[in-house]
Amino acid sequence: MSDLFREQYVDLATREERIRLFGEECLSTIPEDRLADGLTLEIGCGHGHWLTAYSESSPEEACIGIDLITKRIEKSNKKKQRLDLPYLFFFKTEAKEFLENLPDSLILKRTVLLFPDPWPKKRHHKRRLIQHPFLDLLAARSAPNAELCFRTDHQDYFSWSVDQINCIDSWRIDPEAAWPFEHETFFQNILPEYQTLIAKLH
Numbered sequence: 001m002s003d004l005f006r007e008q009y010v011d012l013a014t015r016e017e018r019i020r021l022f023g024e025e026c027l028s029t030i031p032e033d034r035l036a037d038g039l040t041l042e043i044g045c046g047h048g049h050w051l052t053a054y055s056e057s058s059p060e061e062a063c064i065g066i067d068l069i070t071k072r073i074e075k076s077n078k079k080k081q082r083l084d085l086p087y088l089f090f091f092k093t094e095a096k097e098f099l100e101n102l103p104d105s106l107i108l109k110r111t112v113l114l115f116p117d118p119w120p121k122k123r124h125h126k127r128r129l130i131q132h133p134f135l136d137l138l139a140a141r142s143a144p145n146a147e148l149c150f151r152t153d154h155q156d157y158f159s160w161s162v163d164q165i166n167c168i169d170s171w172r173i174d175p176e177a178a179w180p181f182e183h184e185t186f187f188q189n190i191l192p193e194y195q196t197l198i199a200k201l202h
């Protein structure tokens with residue numbers, strides 16, 4: 001994306017409009033056959049370590065990393081530019097808002113959530129990403145057979161996520177599914193233990 005284009009749309013009135021324009025930019029850059037395969041989305045990509053390494057290993061795949069923090073997206077974009085990965089995109093946005101406003105033709109084949117904020121206090125559990133309405137929203141944006149790959153060091157968040165997924169029809173945990181790609185994230189590097197689950201769209 002040229003700096004000029006970015007400046008033009010950073011100043012647009014609404015975040016929804018920025019997401020729509022970002023989606024259109026992805027649509028005009030990614031070849032149609034790759035769009036048909038679906039995208040890999042990383043929510044809370046931080047500094048982009050995992051997704052950049054993933055994209056480097058599969059440069060023909062279309063990938064989008066999103067995060068709430070501007071500096072992290074800037075660092076992620078520097079990695080993308082340095083490695084010249086044309087179908088890798090990073091964008092500052094909030095996950096729910098992003099999924100609600102993405103153009104319909106951008107469909108997800110995989111969503112990756114690595115060490116999301118666990119919101120340990122009970123009164124904050126409602127802020128956890130993995131829960132019923134969000135899982136349904138994600139399902140609505142996903143291709144048949146899409147997968148949700150989740151990793152956390154937080155035992156309570158892991159058990160909560162298993163319960164949330166088991167309570168809904170849209171996703172089903174697949175204990176046989178293989179983790180798509182191993183590469184340490186910033187948080188994985190500093191945490192001694194973690195648990196992993198993969199759910200498939202049902």
Ligand SMILES: C[S@@+](CC[C@H](N)C(=O)[O-])C[C@H]1O[C@@H](n2cnc3c(N)ncnc32)[C@H](O)[C@@H]1O
Pocket residue numbers: 043044045046047066067068069072093094095096113114115116117185186187188
């Ligand atoms: C604990 S950090 C993990 C970062 C990275 N995945 C890792 O493993 O090093 C969680 C990240 O998720 C981002 N985040 C939290 N809530 C989000 C949301 N609703 N939408 C997008 N990003 C979010 C935060 O800004 C933060 O960078």
